[in-house]
Amino acid sequence: MPTLWEDVRRCWALPDADAEAQAVLLDRQLRHLFRVVPWYVASNLLTGAGVAYVMAPFLAGHAWQAWVLCLLVTHLGWAGHAVSRLRRADGRDRTAFTNGDLGLSAFWCVLCACACGAGLYLAAPLAASDGSRLLLAAYTPGLIATGVLVGITAPLVAFLWLVILTVAACLMVGQLEFLAQGMTIAQLCCYAVMLTIALLFISRTLVRRIEAEMAAERQQQIIGLLLREFESNANDWLWESDREGVLVRVGPRLAQVLGQAGGRLEGRTLPALFAPRRLLEVGSDRHVGVDALQSSLQSPQAFSGVVVEAVVGREPRSWSISARPVHTQAGTWTGWRGVGCDVSDARLREVEALQRERHLHHLAHHDALTGLPNRRQFLAQAPRGRDDTRAALALIDLDNFKNVNDSLGHMVGDQLLCTVARRLQQVCRPGDALARLGGDEFALLLRDLPAASAAQVALRCLDHVLQVLRQPEWVNGFRIDVRASIGVALFPASVEPLDELLRRADTALYVAKGEGRDTVRLYEPRMSEHVRERLALVSDLAVAADNGQLEIDYMALHAADTLQVRGYEALARWRHPLHGRISPADFIPAAEESGLIVPIGMWVLERACRDALAWSSTTSLAVNVSAVQLAWPPFVPSVLDILHRVGLPADRLELEITESALAKDPASVRQALARLRGVGIRIAIDDFGVGYSSMAQLRELPFDHIKLDQSFAAGLQQETRDTTRSIIAAIIQLSDALELSVTAEGVENEQQLEALRALGCMSVQGFLLGRPVAARELGMAMQA
Secondary structure, three states: OOOOOHHHHHOOOOOOHHHHHHHHHHHHHHHHHHHHHHHHHHHHHHHHHHHHHHHHHHHOOOHHHHHHHHHHHHHHHHHHHHHHHHHHHHHHOOOOOHHHHHHHHHHHHHHHHHHHHHHHHHHHOOOOOHHHHHHHHHHHHHHHHHHHHHOOOOOOHHHHHHHHHHHHHHHHHHHHOOOHHHHHHHHHHHHHHHHOOOOHHHHHHHHHHHHHHHHHHHHHHHHHHHHHHHHOOOOOOEEEEOOOEEEEEOHHHHHHHOOOOOOOOOOOOOOOOOOOOOOOOOOOEEEEOOOHHHHHHOOOOEEEEEEEEEEEEOEEEEEEEEEEEEEEOOEEEEEEEEEEEOOOOHHHHHHHHHHHHHHHHHHHHEEEOOOOOOOHHHHHOOOOOOOEEEEEEEEEEOHHHHHHHHHHOOHHHHHHHHHHHHHHHHHOOOOOOOEEEEOOOOEEEEEEEOOOOOOHHHHHHHHHHHHHHHOOEEEEEEEEEEOOEEEEOOOOOOOOOOOHHHHHHHHHHHHHHOOOOOHHHHHEHHHHHHHHHHHHHHHHOOOOOOOOOOOEEEEEEOOOOOOOOOEEEEEEEEOOOOEEEEEEHHHHHHHHHOOOOOHHHHHHHHHHHHHHHOOOOOOEEEEOHHHEEEEOOOOOHHHHHHHHHHHHHHEEEEEEEEHHHHOOHHHHHHHHHHHHOOOOEEEEEEOOOOOOOOOHHHHOOOEEEEEOOHHHHHHOOOOOHHHHHHHHHHHHHHHHHHOOOEEOOOOOOHHHHHHHHHHHOOOEOOOOOOOOEEEHHHHHHOOO
């Protein structure tokens, strides 16, 4: 429990505080005292002079000059001490007040109190009139009370003044002769006690106030330190402004983050420091820009999350501003105080995430190479139209694009696709939709076509597309003639799924490809019937060999002079259970397109080899081979495997290759033919003279036999027969030089046969000498 002395001592000291706090308290107590002392000294001297003036008639003959000198010296000494000490404390050295200063001031106070008390004590007996006594009676309590008030912040000084002057006043009253002396002395003592209590109470209040001020200052220092640390180590900043947003206080951090280091920002409006227009589009933003900030500053309501932007170092920066209104104690709104928090990284991350999301969405719905919508996006688009308009769907497929990829490389092919995409975009009408469905296939949706002439307008637009695409393109120094086939289907009056329209357009495209390419075909219902028949044909063909529907007829090869049979050519035949006998001209192209020609060709080869075993050992077998078979990597091993399993000598087999196979991949064809020829298999070029072959190929490729196309035999009876004779003669002469045998196909009459004999042709083949016969019939003929 604290003692009474400790409680009393708290009225002028802080016994529990540290030395620094005690020093601050003493400094403020003495600073207040020293500031008041000069004024109190002047007041004492002035009032003392007034009292001396009134008492002057009663002082004649007395040595009062010594007292006046003592009064002046003590008071001026006290005032001089106070002034000099204040100057030292506020000067350059800024020396702090100490207990020694308090003691010295107390010493001067005692001297001044003694001088004043001596004057009262000595002057009282000399007061010879009631007026003089009344003056002393009024002067004494005022002198005591004012001295106490002067030292109210330094209770020790005030208490010394009070005690000395109270004792002097009591002594003065004791010298006066009137009946109420005892009561007067008692009242003086009572007043002294009350002044002491008041002195301690007020001093205690002042000490507490100073203590509170010191605590507030320490808190302000801590807050200021934290704020300075906050501003020095972060991109955030503090600001204060008036009601209009004009900055009255702002930390240096704001100038730094704005790239205006060293610039003075006070006096400028806060919104004027930032970009007037938005720099970033962020989905989470609610209040963005200087307009939003200016609007928030219009009313005295706290706000937060207002985002402002600025370009700093060519990069966008963002801050979220929050603020509270500042009011006076009377409640008047005077301004704003707030903070700006850097949100640049968070907003940039959100922008990047949004861009990535948009990019992924774009990739999911667009072609990565050309940037056009992909199949998914295209199928999601419904055709726009009114009752008086129609729409058309066109599929655009580049002709022979695979040749560009195979010969010039995929990079050139990609560049060509981008060029085609740009050209198609240029010819698109407003409202049309263009997409790349994959590979070299594009889709074009023509909208708002006149209902009465939709087909004509669509075909006219697509003819223009073909004209634009036909312009040659130079890629990496190569000229590429761009061609395309287009199939188009009109949207019917009834609602049809876009997939169905795509199927119809694809059917029309298939017809366009089959009818020469580089053309446009409009879908008609009969096209679907044809395609369905084609699909049914391919489907039935896939099981024809397994179901025993395929057969082989043999066409004899005769010597031109003796007409002796030298060999037979195997010709595949298909006896359909419903449609009867189907011409090879119908099912062989379908087999090549579907890839069924590979298993069918292997079946024909093996079956023909087995049939040839029953023939004479000098009779050869010729089997046709398509370009698709030659492109099949296991073709050569499969042929050799068949010969091995069947047991047919390789030198009895001749493979006939069409000239179109030579245009696909001459290097791989040459390699395959060389391997076959290396084991003894003869190689013949079929339909020579009307395809892609050249004289150079006769020298470079490993051929043994040339079969002239039947058009040469037919030409021997036409008006151009002389020219035909010259060409045949040249081919035979060249073949003789290259040691190649020549067979003329399509011999149908004696005139043709005689002409070919005269030209030196060694062998012939045609209906004149016999039609193809089945293997069974051929066997019976050989036995006969």
